[in-house]
Each structure stands twice: as C-alpha cells, then as structure tokens.
Amino acid sequence: MKNLLTILSANPVIPVMVIEQLQHALPLAEALAEGGLTTLEITMRTNNALEALTQIKQHFPHMHVGAGTVLNAEHLQSAHNAGADFLVSPGFTAELLSAAIQKSVNLLPGASTPAEAMQLLDMGFLYQKFFPAEAAGGVAMLKAIAGPMPHIKFCPTGGISQTSAKDYLALNNVVCVGGSWMLNSSDIKNENWQKIKQLAQQARSLK
Secondary structure, eight states: OOOHHHHHTSOSEEEEEOOSSGGGHHHHHHHHHHTTOOEEEEETTSTTHHHHHHHHHHHOTTSEEEEEOOOSHHHHHHHHHTTOSEEEOSSOOHHHHHHHHHHTOOEEOEEOSHHHHHHHHHTTOOEEEETTTTTTTHHHHHHHHHTTOTTOEEEEBSSOOHHHHHHHHTSTTBSOEEEOTTOOHHHHHTTOHHHHHHHHHHHHTTO
C-alpha cells in the first residue's frame, strides 16, 4: 500500500470531486492529471462514486485516488474494495478509526479543534484533515495548533480558494490542501476539460 505521506505530498492541492455523471469521470481525471494534479479525492456523495473511483484507478494506475466523505466502517470497506489508495472523513468515530487500524488502510480523519486533533494523535493518526477549514478558524487556528502539536500535519479542506490556499500552504504543519475551485459544475457539465486543465495547472504551481 502506498504511504499516506507520499500520497498527500505528491501535489499541493487535492481536487475534491463530486461525480454526478459517470461518463465525466475519466475525462475529468485526465484533465486534472494533464494539469499536474495526480492525487484526487472522489466524494462518496453520489451513486456513481465507487464506480468512478474504480474506473479512474484502472485507466490511470499512476494516480493516487482517494474516497471522500467516508462516514463509517461500511463506507471504508466499500471504498477499499473499490481500489481507493486513501480514505478521507470529515470527522471520526471510534468505529471508523478502529476499522482503519484493523484493516491497515490509509485514513485521513477530520478534526476541527485541538481536542479532536489530540484524540486522533493518541490513536496514531499523524496526518489529519482540518475541516471545515475556513469555518473552523482557518490559518489562525492551524498556527495556534502548531505550537503545542507541531508534529501533526494537516490537509485543510472546506471553503478554500486558490487565493487562500497559498496562505495555508505556507504553514509548516500543512502538507497539502483540498479544494474544488478548479471543478466548476458548469465546466464539467459543458465538458470544458481545457478550462479545468488550466485551473489544475494553476493549482499545481502553488507550491
């Protein structure tokens, strides 16, 4: 299994993808990859998510493809079976953490407070999703957490734009950010893959 740090540090930005139409999965992944973003998160919010994940992994085996919005052990198992390289959760439960540890999968659990970050650290999770980043205090909160817990590394996600991403990526405790600003729904609907590729290139150059 790929190392989680290797996955997270491959690109400065992880595109957070919502696949509404299955036929968009492969061209969308291709546009992002051509733009230099080879680590992707597919949220499990649609019925197409797992099939899209499997197709992308089969067609682009060099890409790091993760499953997002993993809320329980059942989600974790389904995403793992579909071929996910890593799993992302907006928060955590004891059941979810236990399942991840038992199955030795790459889980990026969510934390929004120092207390939650400490709980995850106590369970051995050095890499965490800071969510919802902007609503939970943004850059200022991560700077504060870095003081007593500098060894925890975060992937902030939630409300981040290309402009604010630079501020997050400048922090020592941020390894990458998650974002969807390069995935405008109208561009996807109109199959404007060139536009998405250009936005991906801009995101890739952030760090």
